[in-house]
Amino acid sequence: GQQLNQSPQSMFIQEGEDVSMNCTSSSIFNTWLWYKQDPGEGPVLLIALYKAGELTSNGRLTAQFGITRKDSFLNISASIPSDVGIYFCAGRPNFGNEKLTFGTGTRLTIIP
Amino acid sequence: GAVVSQHPSWVICKSGTSVKIECRSLDFQATTMFWYRQFPKQSLMLMATSNEGSKATYEQGVEKDKFLINHASLTLSTLTVTSAHPEDSSFYICSAPDRSSNQPQHFGDGTRLSIL
Numbered sequence: 001g002q003q004l005n006q007s008p009q010s011m012f013i014q015e016g017e018d019v020s021m022n023c024t025s026s027s028i029f030n031t032w033l034w035y036k037q038d039p040g041e042g043p044v045l046l047i048a049l050y051k052a053g054e055l056t057s058n059g060r061l062t063a064q065f066g067i068t069r070k071d072s073f074l075n076i077s078a079s080i081p082s083d084v085g086i087y088f089c090a091g092r093p094n095f096g097n098e099k100l101t102f103g104t105g106t107r108l109t110i111i112p
Numbered sequence: 113g114a115v116v117s118q119h120p121s122w123v124i125c126k127s128g129t130s131v132k133i134e135c136r137s138l139d140f141q142a143t144t145m146f147w148y149r150q151f152p153k154q155s156l157m158l159m160a161t162s163n164e165g166s167k168a169t170y171e172q173g174v175e176k177d178k179f180l181i182n183h184a185s186l187t188l189s190t191l192t193v194t195s196a197h198p199e200d201s202s203f204y205i206c207s208a209p210d211r212s213s214n215q216p217q218h219f220g221d222g223t224r225l226s227i228l
Contacts, residue, residue, distance in 0.1 A: 003155055040221075040222070040224065041222060042118070042205050042221045043156070043205075045216060048216050098146075098217070100207075100217060102155045104155050105154075
């Protein structure tokens with residue numbers, strides 16, 4: 001099935017650094033979602049974006065819905081050890097279709 | 113908030129066994145639920161959409177006779193992996209949208225299936 005292109009694939013950073021990852025698609029999405037998945041668990045919703053150009057924050061996390069509707073980015077400021085995990089973007093093509101297409105994931109590792 | 117519960121969280125069984133996985137919406141009704149499969153170090157791939165009171169719709173390449181889905185109530189969907197083989201070993205995750213609060217999909221904690 002279709003997947004969204006997510007980059008980078010993995011990141012190794014030091015605690016306190018800022019993180020940026022993005023997601024791109026060849027087709028338009030009307031909703032962008034960002035999830036975090038810890039090992040052996042299901043994804044947990046971090047931020048939901050519903051309007052092109054929208055910029056939304058959730059604590060140290062900030063995400064934006066690209067103006068072209070074909071991309072989104074997620075920033076994490078001042079990373080802490082519990083930020084370790086895999087981050088997935090997910091897109092929904094239109095409001096009447098609840099199916100999600102997931103990105104390929106970004107694995108975040110924090111170097112002590 | 114809304115919670116989706118999945119059971120069991122982990123199952124190991126012999127090849128040829130059929131395995132049933134349950135997905136429940138705990139404090140909201142879900143007329144639609146989704147089943148995903150995730151192989152190690154890969155993303156979630158949608159397998160099928162479970163529809164309460166009607167047949168599930170399967171994604172291309174997913175065998176409906178192999179992965180039986182039943183959605184008999186507004187809070188429960190089950191996925192049965194029939195005659196499981198080692199290549200069916202994977203992490204299976206369900207999700208459900210909470211339409212009453214217009215929330216995006218909430219995910220269960222997944223089921224790790226290992227076929228020996």
